[in-house]
Amino acid sequence: MTSVTVRVPAKVNLQLSVGPRRDDGYHDLVNVFHAVSLFDEVTASDEPAPREASGGPPVAVTVEGESSGQVPLDGSNLAVRAALALAVRAGRPPDVRLRIRKAIPVAGGMAGGSADAAATLVACDALWGLGAAQDDLMELAADLGSDVPFALVGGTAVGTGRGEKLSPAPVAGRFHWVFALAEGGLSTADVYAECDRLREATGEQVGWPRVADGLMEALARGDAKALGQMLDNDLQAAALLLCRPLARTLAAGREHGALGALVSGSGPTCAFLADSEDHATSLAASLEAAGVCRRALTAHGPVQGAEVVP
Numbered sequence: 001m002t003s004v005t006v007r008v009p010a011k012v013n014l015q016l017s018v019g020p021r022r023d024d025g026y027h028d029l030v031n032v033f034h035a036v037s038l039f040d041e042v043t044a045s046d047e048p049a050p051r052e053a054s055g056g057p058p059v060a061v062t063v064e065g066e067s068s069g070q071v072p073l074d075g076s077n078l079a080v081r082a083a084l085a086l087a088v089r090a091g092r093p094p095d096v097r098l099r100i101r102k103a104i105p106v107a108g109g110m111a112g113g114s115a116d117a118a119a120t121l122v123a124c125d126a127l128w129g130l131g132a133a134q135d136d137l138m139e140l141a142a143d144l145g146s147d148v149p150f151a152l153v154g155g156t157a158v159g160t161g162r163g164e165k166l167s168p169a170p171v172a173g174r175f176h177w178v179f180a181l182a183e184g185g186l187s188t189a190d191v192y193a194e195c196d197r198l199r200e201a202t203g204e205q206v207g208w209p210r211v212a213d214g215l216m217e218a219l220a221r222g223d224a225k226a227l228g229q230m231l232d233n234d235l236q237a238a239a240l241l242l243c244r245p246l247a248r249t250l251a252a253g254r255e256h257g258a259l260g261a262l263v264s265g266s267g268p269t270c271a272f273l274a275d276s277e278d279h280a281t282s283l284a285a286s287l288e289a290a291g292v293c294r295r296a297l298t299a300h301g302p303v304q305g306a307e308v309v310p
């Protein structure tokens with residue numbers, strides 16, 4: 001049996017500015033992605049599928065770890081879709097077994113499913129010896145979902161269009177984070193729809209999104225204090241309406257000295273910027289003790305995108 005394991009990070013959005021809704025239902029964004037050290041692992045192997053899997057999806061998949069019971073095992077699993085898309089592109093059968101080990105919260109706004117799809121593209125490319133060009137993988141990734149291309153590259157990057165057009169943002173040093181996991185998840189489509197509804201109800205004029213003044217400079221200086229004040233998410237109000245306890249979680253993080261606090265992407269995970277690794281550890285303990293989250297995890301960023309584990 002041959003197998004390839006790929007490690008892939010979660011993301012937090014440092015700035016998520018949502019433009020008007022497009023005719024195709026998506027929104028043009030300025031989406032400043034930042035990859036953090038919470039990793040899923042995807043192992044692709046050529047081990048034959050077990051008997052009970054025949055009649056199931058063409059790609060056999062198992063999932064273990066963080067909230068794995070909530071991840072679908074059929075053709076709607078994003079990793080399965082990634083393996084099938086790559087096999088079609090390569091003109092070969094999708095003979096592969098996928099094993100996903102999850103640490104990224106499911107439906108948490110940290111792009112866990114997208115991460116698994118990106119990891120699967122890299123793992124199957126290596127397992128099948130395709131040597132696909134990075135541009136081809138990026139194109140397949142964008143077809144799978146708006147967050148998938150970023151999971152391939154990682155680091156910190158500005159996403160435009162749906163979030164799939166990326167340009168890297170230089171960062172000095174390392175930022176320390178706490179992620180407060182919520183009970184349950186939020187649907188990304190529901191949160192965008194709630195954001196549209198809110199805007200319609202308030203008659204808000206929606207302008208063309210642009211990168212906030214000073215954000216790139218704060219990243220390039222590694223200035224956590226400045227970054228903390230600039231964290232901004234246009235989906236936050238919608239996520240807070242759909243999941244009311246999050247307001248208390250954000251407030252608790254600020255009370256315990258977070259440099260910045262926001263909902264990660266479409267939520268419901270809340271992200272807190274700390275001023276050191278020690279501060280992140282004590283902040284996580286305080287949030288858990290305050291009973292404002294299911295669990296609080298520490299992480300740092302930026303980190304590499306999907307990469308083969310030697």
Ligand SMILES: C[C@](O)(CO)[C@H](O)COP(=O)(O)OP(=O)(O)OC[C@H]1O[C@@H](n2ccc(N)nc2=O)[C@H](O)[C@@H]1O
Nearest residue numbers: 025026027029145146147148162163188189192265266
């Ligand atoms: C909220 C974020 O995670 C921030 O990075 C992303 O914008 C969402 O990315 P994703 O989960 O990969 O989303 P997709 O699978 O591409 O789209 C899911 C749904 O989200 C909404 N969607 C997504 C991206 C975008 N630029 N505009 C949207 O309106 C659409 O309703 C779409 O049907």
Ligand SMILES: Nc1ncnc2c1ncn2[C@@H]1O[C@H](COP(=O)(O)OP(=O)(O)OP(=O)(O)O)[C@@H](O)[C@H]1O
Nearest residue numbers: 077078106107108109110111112113114116147188
């Ligand atoms: N490999 C996968 N891992 C997790 N969820 C998956 C996967 N494949 C499909 N899903 C489905 O996708 C839904 C969204 O899961 P995901 O963890 O990607 O959400 P998310 O982190 O909020 O996404 P994003 O931040 O990109 O908007 C889940 O509720 C689940 O039904």
